Every structure is written in C-alpha cells, then in structure tokens.
Amino acid sequence: MTPTPAPYGSWPTPITADLVVTAAVRLGELAVDGGDLVWAEGRPAEDGRTQLVRRVADGTTTDLLPEGMSARTAVHEYGGAGWWVRDGVVWFTEWSDQRLYRxxxxxxxxxxxxxxxxxxxxxxxxxDVAPDGATLVCVRERHAGPAATDVRNEIVRLATDTPSAPEVLVTGPDFVAAPRLAPDGRTLAWVQWDHPSMPWDSTELVVRDLSTGEDTVVAGGRGESVSEPRWHPDGSLWFLSDRTQWWSLYRWVAGADIEPVVVGRGEIGVPNWALGSARYAFLADGSVAFARRSAGYDTLSVRGADGTVTDLDLGFSAVEAVRALPGGALAVVAGSATAEDGVHRIDLPVQLGAADAPAPRVTTLRPPRELGIDPAYLSVPEPITFGSVDADGASRNAHGLYYPPANPQRTGAEGELPPLLVMIHGGPTASARPVLSLGVQFWTSRGFAVVDVDYGGSTGYGRDYRDQLLGQWGVIDVADCLAAAAWLAKQGRADPDRLCIRGGSAGGYTTLAALAREDTPFAAGASHYGVADLEALAADTHKFESRYLDRLVGPYPEARDVYVERSPIHHVDRLRRPLLVLQGSEDEIVPPAQSEVIVAALRERGIPVGYLLFEGEQHGFRRAENIRRALEAELSFYGRVLGFELPAEEGIEPVELENA
Incomplete structure (x- = not known):
C-alpha cells in the first residue's frame, strides 16, 4: 500500500491516548522467593496503585494485595524498595499510612x-530479613515536623512477625540506604551520605560488627559514589563504585584490598533516585550476571568464575532488574525498542562463551501487553551524538535518541519536514530510556519526529559527563537541547520553524528555561510539573533534594543571584511562545504555586497559555484518566499552535488555550 501524503501531526494512528493507558502497567522491582517470582506492577487503571504479583512454578499468577492497598513507600519522596519477600511472606509499606505490614x-x-x-x-x-528469620532491618524515615530539617533517616531493626518498637541501629548520617545482613547475621552493611551530596555524588559503604558495634568504612568518600552492596554466600561483600569513571563491580573481604571484578566502559550502576536497584546477581556456579549501559543501550552480560565476560545477545535494550533463579537461570525485567517491559527467564548454557555453546533460552513469564498494532507504526530510536558547547562556548559532544516519524499509511507532503518534539528527561541525573514507549509512539505515529536528549549531566556516559551539569543546571542542559534541535534541522530531519520542547519535573525546568531565552528556536513548549523558581525549590522542597541545588546551581543564599538569573519565573518577559502547563494538585516536590505563577504571568501578557490541574496527582501522573487527558490536551495544543487538524475519529477534547 502506498502511503498517502498528509500534514505531519495530523496522521491517523491506532496509537491513541486510550491505547497508551489501556491495560498499561509499570513493571517495577523483582524478587525471587524460593522457586517463585514476585514483582511490582503500577496500574494506572487502579488509581495508580502498586500491586504485587506472585508467579509460582506452574505459571499461575496471583495478585497479593487486597483491593485498595498499594505497596509504595514515600521515603525520599521517590520511594523504591517498598516491599520484600521471604518464605512466602511479604513485608510492604502501605501507601496510605506508610506503616510497615506483614x-x-x-x-x-x-x-x-x-x-x-x-x-x-x-x-x-x-x-532485609535476618538469616534466622526472626528480625528484619530496614530504612525508616521519620518526619517530626513539616520542614526538611525535621526529617531523620535511620536504619532500624524490628521483629518480622509481631508488632514491635523499632530498634535504631544507625543514626547520624543525613541519609542511609541498602541495609544488608551478612549470611551469618553478625555483620551489617549499608550505604550512607550527607548533604549536600546526592547518592550519585559521594557516598560511603560501611560495615558493622553487630556484636562489638565496630564500624569499618569499606569504600567511598568524597567524589566516589558507591551503591548496591550485596553479600556473596562466601561472606565477601560486593558493591558498585564509580571510582574509575564508570559504575563498575567490586569485591571486598575483611582484611584484604578491594578487588575489581568487572571494570570498563559502561555503567552497571544507576542513579539511585529510588531505592532498591538490582543491576547484578550471583549465579550458583560462581559467575555473576550484570546489566551495563553504553551509548544509551543496556547489554546483559555474565562474568564467569575465571574472569571471562560474555555478552548475551538477547535483543533487550533496557534492563531494570536482574535476579538469580535456582538452577543457574536468571530473571529480568527488561524491554526493547519494539517491546515494552516484561518479566523474562533466561536459561544459560552450561558452557557459556564456548564457540559451540547454544544460545541462551529466553522465556517470557510476564509478557508486555498485546498492542494489536502493525509494527510498521513503531519508530525505532537511533542513538545520535551531536556537537554542543559548554558554559564558556567551548565545543563538546552531547547525546540522545532520535525517533523518526513512522506510519505505514501516511507520509509528509513533498518538500515538507516534520515538526520536532525535543523531550527532556527528569532528574536531571537520569537518561533517555531506549525501550518501547507508547508515550513516544503516540507522537511519532502522527508525524512528529522526536529526540530524547541525554544532555550533559545524564547517566550512562561516565562520571565526567554526569558532572558536566555541576554548577551549570539551566545552562548545559539548555545548550544541548538547542543543539539537538539545530543539528536535526540542519540534517533535514526536522522543520526548523516547528520545533517544540516538552519535559517533566527537572525536564520541565529545562523546557521553561529554553523558552525563556530571547533567541529560543522553539515555537511552543509543554511543562509537566516543571520547576519554575529555583529559590522556591531550594527553600521549600523535601529533605532528599533540599541541598541538591548546592551542586547544580550553587550554595543558597550565597549564590542567590545565580538562582534568580536561571529561574524562568524571573524572566516571564522573555516568554513569547505558547505554553501548556500540566500539574498535580498534591505535588510535594514542585507545588502547584510554581506553575500557577508562570501561567498568571503569561495570561497577563497575552501569551497563549493552557493550564490543567489534576486533582489528587503527585509528582508524575499515575491515574489512567489523567494520563489520557494530559496526552490529548498536549496534542490539541500543538495542533492549535502548529496548524494541523486532529483526527476526527478520536474525539479529542480541545484544550482551553487562553490568549489564543
């Protein structure tokens, strides 16, 4: 079938907002419990709650939590590791009251x-449950008052089967994470750090002899990020560290030097915005499996007991969790450029790496949802590297994932170039994720080109690249977004007159900062709960991020002039492009007041502006109806601004645009 020419942005597509949210789940953490697997599913159709699912050996799956309960912790506000399992028992933090349940x-x-x-x-x-099963250790975050200074993070111990008063084991550091008990139960390891560091800046790995109370700092310190401590059955302690530029794998035994296990280009570790990352796992034969990211893509690999590393060609491009199963197999949460995340079992050949070894066998245990659409509608991302500049104008490179328009039934008119959506990830210490996202395909199948920018400061390109954003937030990220758009326009892959920018949270800040430039090339933008006032963020945010800007911008109030200069809220006179603002009413990280000041300023100055406030949503939208409305409103917004018609059959409710 020959595609029919039609204006970009107006193409009819089966990838509607309804499809984006229908039966959608966010697969989260993964745990092994004997021969069973347990995983977390974030379900937009159930008010965004996190359900736990158990899969037994015969393939039967069971939802574990009763209706209305959600296994989600608010520690650090971003949560993570809100549940754990052992011998059929689940311990979890209930979202509504944050108490621990059995x-x-x-x-x-x-x-x-x-x-x-x-x-x-x-x-x-x-x-983590003690080897004898009688007690457990965990992180407790205690809020004695409303201010960030009223919050105390500690490691506590309590009984596993009866209510008890938690015993405080570790207190003093600003933050603690990953408490892990040694196989003999007599030694505790954990990670700690203090303001103004974030966990990807400087942390320490500490072990304590529980009988004597003696502490030993194993690794870490200023300029070294340590994460994911894990005790090996042989009593050695393994962990990830970026002491050699990349988050690599190391091993420690008391009384001996730290031993590198897997070191080289590529990131095994991830920035711990959320607790509970699992990027490596021990196998019964003495080998270790791990995921490592390079050039924007993950590879799953195995290091044998002899030190040989074998990369597994499994077709996955993003791996979220790696766990070992009995018998030498692996379980992973992973996805690809053409498939959403699923839970998969990987059976490894006995002679892995041998020339005549059979390929690993992949069995999908929790498949991605059946989309029922022609694969020709799916745009496959291309990793790109393009020239940009630093704060002084010196040349440097930046990275991203480029998605071309894809629709088997439509093509652009002769001589027409597609509009470009520049997407900005959050964090800002995060990264573009190269796995099938209907939230991206929603745009590309309609005729938009998309670039997901891994600007300086993003994870996956080494410590030096991540540190480029230190003191330069609002400068380097904006420069790289402008450079990505300019490079794609120069390549003839995007219309230079129809460049748009969108992002959430920190990405929303970069969106606003880019639009507030007098020389902005963007025709319009959409801010999803974006930071508008850096001073307000520094003064009125939660403990985890309350000193984050010390490193990204400068210490406050000493560097107040920099905060003012880089805050879009102080440069509304430069905002001349149409803007859509999407905000959750219960957002504790970026309160609605920040968004509403921007909206009011644009409204007063006669700039086209749309504003949607979603009741009951926090920092990021979790309810299906709100995700659907946000997508359709943004499409309607771009249609008004760029001048294309929406597909009539979708019945999209137009967004109210003031000063249109």
Whole structure:
C-alpha cells in the first residue's frame, strides 16, 4: 500500500491516548522467593496503585494485595524498595499510612509498626530479613515536623512477625540506604551520605560488627559514589563504585584490598533516585550476571568464575532488574525498542562463551501487553551524538535518541519536514530510556519526529559527563537541547520553524528555561510539573533534594543571584511562545504555586497559555484518566499552535488555550 501524503501531526494512528493507558502497567522491582517470582506492577487503571504479583512454578499468577492497598513507600519522596519477600511472606509499606505490614499466605495484611504521631510520619523501605528469620532491618524515615530539617533517616531493626518498637541501629548520617545482613547475621552493611551530596555524588559503604558495634568504612568518600552492596554466600561483600569513571563491580573481604571484578566502559550502576536497584546477581556456579549501559543501550552480560565476560545477545535494550533463579537461570525485567517491559527467564548454557555453546533460552513469564498494532507504526530510536558547547562556548559532544516519524499509511507532503518534539528527561541525573514507549509512539505515529536528549549531566556516559551539569543546571542542559534541535534541522530531519520542547519535573525546568531565552528556536513548549523558581525549590522542597541545588546551581543564599538569573519565573518577559502547563494538585516536590505563577504571568501578557490541574496527582501522573487527558490536551495544543487538524475519529477534547 502506498502511503498517502498528509500534514505531519495530523496522521491517523491506532496509537491513541486510550491505547497508551489501556491495560498499561509499570513493571517495577523483582524478587525471587524460593522457586517463585514476585514483582511490582503500577496500574494506572487502579488509581495508580502498586500491586504485587506472585508467579509460582506452574505459571499461575496471583495478585497479593487486597483491593485498595498499594505497596509504595514515600521515603525520599521517590520511594523504591517498598516491599520484600521471604518464605512466602511479604513485608510492604502501605501507601496510605506508610506503616510497615506483614502479609502471610492465606492471611490479611497485619501492621507491624504503630500509627505515628504525624499522619504518614514514619516511612519504611529497603528491608532485609535476618538469616534466622526472626528480625528484619530496614530504612525508616521519620518526619517530626513539616520542614526538611525535621526529617531523620535511620536504619532500624524490628521483629518480622509481631508488632514491635523499632530498634535504631544507625543514626547520624543525613541519609542511609541498602541495609544488608551478612549470611551469618553478625555483620551489617549499608550505604550512607550527607548533604549536600546526592547518592550519585559521594557516598560511603560501611560495615558493622553487630556484636562489638565496630564500624569499618569499606569504600567511598568524597567524589566516589558507591551503591548496591550485596553479600556473596562466601561472606565477601560486593558493591558498585564509580571510582574509575564508570559504575563498575567490586569485591571486598575483611582484611584484604578491594578487588575489581568487572571494570570498563559502561555503567552497571544507576542513579539511585529510588531505592532498591538490582543491576547484578550471583549465579550458583560462581559467575555473576550484570546489566551495563553504553551509548544509551543496556547489554546483559555474565562474568564467569575465571574472569571471562560474555555478552548475551538477547535483543533487550533496557534492563531494570536482574535476579538469580535456582538452577543457574536468571530473571529480568527488561524491554526493547519494539517491546515494552516484561518479566523474562533466561536459561544459560552450561558452557557459556564456548564457540559451540547454544544460545541462551529466553522465556517470557510476564509478557508486555498485546498492542494489536502493525509494527510498521513503531519508530525505532537511533542513538545520535551531536556537537554542543559548554558554559564558556567551548565545543563538546552531547547525546540522545532520535525517533523518526513512522506510519505505514501516511507520509509528509513533498518538500515538507516534520515538526520536532525535543523531550527532556527528569532528574536531571537520569537518561533517555531506549525501550518501547507508547508515550513516544503516540507522537511519532502522527508525524512528529522526536529526540530524547541525554544532555550533559545524564547517566550512562561516565562520571565526567554526569558532572558536566555541576554548577551549570539551566545552562548545559539548555545548550544541548538547542543543539539537538539545530543539528536535526540542519540534517533535514526536522522543520526548523516547528520545533517544540516538552519535559517533566527537572525536564520541565529545562523546557521553561529554553523558552525563556530571547533567541529560543522553539515555537511552543509543554511543562509537566516543571520547576519554575529555583529559590522556591531550594527553600521549600523535601529533605532528599533540599541541598541538591548546592551542586547544580550553587550554595543558597550565597549564590542567590545565580538562582534568580536561571529561574524562568524571573524572566516571564522573555516568554513569547505558547505554553501548556500540566500539574498535580498534591505535588510535594514542585507545588502547584510554581506553575500557577508562570501561567498568571503569561495570561497577563497575552501569551497563549493552557493550564490543567489534576486533582489528587503527585509528582508524575499515575491515574489512567489523567494520563489520557494530559496526552490529548498536549496534542490539541500543538495542533492549535502548529496548524494541523486532529483526527476526527478520536474525539479529542480541545484544550482551553487562553490568549489564543
């Protein structure tokens, strides 16, 4: 069939907002419990709650939590590691009250911790059960008052099966994470760090002899990020460190030097915005499996006991969790450029790496949803590297993933170039994720080109690249977004007159900062709960990020002039392009007031502006109806601004655009 020419942006597509959210889930953490697997599913259709699913050996799956409950912690506000399992029992933090619960087979969930004095004032995460099964250790975040300075993060110990008063084991550091008990139960390891560092800046790995109370700092310190401590069955402690530029794998034994296990280009570690990352796992034969990111893509590999590393060609481009199964197999949460995340079992050949060894066998245990669409509608990302500049104008390179328009039934009119959406990830220490996202394909199948920018500061390109954003937030990220758009326009892959920019959270800040430039090349932008006022963020945000800007911008209030200069809220006179603002009413990280000041300023100055406030949403939208409305509103916005018609059959409700 010959594609029919039609204006870019107006192409009819089966990838509607309804499809984006229908039966959609966010697969999260993965755990092995004997021969069973347990994983987390974020379900937009169930008010965004996190359900836990158990899969037994015969393939039967069971939802574990009763209706209305959600295994989600608010520690660090971003959560992670809100549940753990052992011998059929699940311990989890319930979202509504943040208390720790025990769920035994055939029983209703029972609270193990008392109701705190302040509602949701005691939050629990990142637990580990002692070898004897009698106690567990975990992170507790205690909120004694409303301010960030009222929050205390500690490691506590409590009984596994009956309510008890948590015993404080570790207190003093600003933050603690990953408490892990040695196989003999007599030694505790954990990660700690202090303001103004973030966990990807400077952390320490500490071990304590629980009988003597003696602490030993194993690794870390200023300029070294350590994460994911894990005890090997032989009693050695393994961990990730970026001491050689890349988050690599190391091993420590008491009384001996640290031994590098897997070191080289590529990131095994990830920035710990959320607790509980799992990027490597021990196999029974003495080998270790790990995921490593390079040039924007993940590769799953195995290091044998002899030190030989074998890369597994499995077709995955993003790996979120790696766990070892009994018998030498692996379980992973992973996806590809043409498939959403799924839970997969990987059976490895006995002679892995041998010339005549058979290929690993992949069995999908929790498949991605059946989309029922022609693969020709899917745009496959191309990793790109393009020239940009630093704060002084010196040349440097930046990276991204470019998605061309893809639709088997439509093509652009002769001589017409597609509009470009420049997407900005959050963090800002995060990265573009090269796995099938219908949130991206929603745009490309309609005729948009998309570039997901890994600007300086992004993870996956080494410590030096990540550190480029230090002191330069609002400068390097903006420069790289402008450079990506200019490079693609020069390549003839995007219309230079129809460049648009969008992002959420930190990406929303970069969006606003780019639009607030007098020389901005962007025709329009969409800010999803974006930071508008850096001073307000520094003064009124949660503990985890309360000193983050010390490193990204400068210490406050000493560097107040820089905060003012880089805050879009102080440069609304430069905002001359149409803007859509999407905001959650219960956002504790970027409160609605920040968005509403920007909206009010544009409204007063006669600039086209749309504003949607979603009741009950926090920092990021989780409810299906809100995700759907946000997508359709943004498409309607671009249609108004760029001048294309929306497909009538979708019945999209136009967004209200003031000063249109």
């Amino acid at each position: 769920l035994a087979p055939g029983c209703a969930p029972q609270p193990l911790t008392a109701e705190p004095e302040r509602p949701r004032g005691d939050r629990y995460a990142d637990g």
